[in-house]
Amino acid sequence: DVQMTQSPSSLSASVGDRVTITCRASQDIRNSLAWYQQKPGKAPKLLLYAASRLDVGVPSRFSGIGSGTDYTLTISSLQPEDFATYYCQQYYNTPMYIFGQGTKLEIK
Amino acid sequence: QVQLVQSGAEVKKPGASVKISCKASGYTFSSYAIHWVRQAPGQTLEWLGKITVGNGYTDYSQKVQGRVTITSDTSASTAYMELSSLRSEDTAVYYCARDDSGWSFWGQGTLVTVSS
Numbered sequence: 502d503v504q505m506t507q508s509p510s511s512l513s514a515s516v517g518d519r520v521t522i523t524c525r526a527s528q529d530i531r532n533s534l535a536w537y538q539q540k541p542g543k544a545p546k547l548l549l550y551a552a553s554r555l556d557v558g559v560p561s562r563f564s565g566i567g568s569g570t571d572y573t574l575t576i577s578s579l580q581p582e583d584f585a586t587y588y589c590q591q592y593y594n595t596p597m598y599i600f601g602q603g604t605k606l607e608i609k
Numbered sequence: 610q611v612q613l614v615q616s617g618a619e620v621k622k623p624g625a626s627v628k629i630s631c632k633a634s635g636y637t638f639s640s641y642a643i644h645w646v647r648q649a650p651g652q653t654l655e656w657l658g659k660i661t662v663g664n665g666y667t668d669y670s671q672k673v674q675g676r677v678t679i680t681s682d683t684s685a686s687t688a689y690m691e692l693s694s695l696r697s698e699d700t701a702v703y704y705c706a707r708d709d710s711g712w713s714f715w716g717q718g719t720l721v722t723v724s725s
Contacts, residue, residue, distance in 0.1 A: 557713070597670070598656040600656070603653050
């Protein structure tokens with residue numbers, strides 16, 4: 502099975518900061534990677550799929566890049582509503598849809 | 610608009626079974642697979658299985674295979690996930706999600722508590 506290693510596990514930042522979250526797969530996942538945002542008590546929300554494609558309605562301050570085994574999510578200028586937990590998910594090695602361990606983004 | 614609405618919270622004793630429903634609306638139900646995912650308190654998301662609604666074909670995580678059964682009723686546009694032989698570590702919020710390249714649509718979640 503593909504393993505997904507996400508880092509950091511937590512991150513403190515301020516409004517307006519640029520932040521980057523990394524996800525590393527244990528094998529090439531051919532850009533079959535999604536990023537989700539989750540707020541407490543809510544279902545995950547899709548931000549990006551195919552490593553770099555924004556879902557409908559997602560602000561352009563979110564971006565993704567990567568290839569092979571290494572992928573990053575960047576938030577260019579943090580807004581108050583962006584403080585949440587972020588997860589990566591691979592969907593190349595189906596039917597096992599593995600999520601990363603999550604990155605909790607907190608206000609500094 | 611696309612919506613997935615799940616059934617309400619459940620409290621079960623160890624060894625019992627639970628069956629959760631996920632009612633879809635706003636799209637052709639048979640055109641998309643439905644996934645089931647759970648999240649234990651403070652933990653990441655864990656994929657449990659999926660059903661290809663169009664043909665009824667299922668895939669399950671090896672971790673829960675043998676205890677999980679996913680079904681669908683196209684006449685009711687509803688998918689179901691049944692988990693048997695419940696133990697305390699099955700306590701989690703269970704979600705359904707519509708398959709796509711990235712899962713844009715999720716149910717609101719169903720809390721299942723397993724406690725004696």
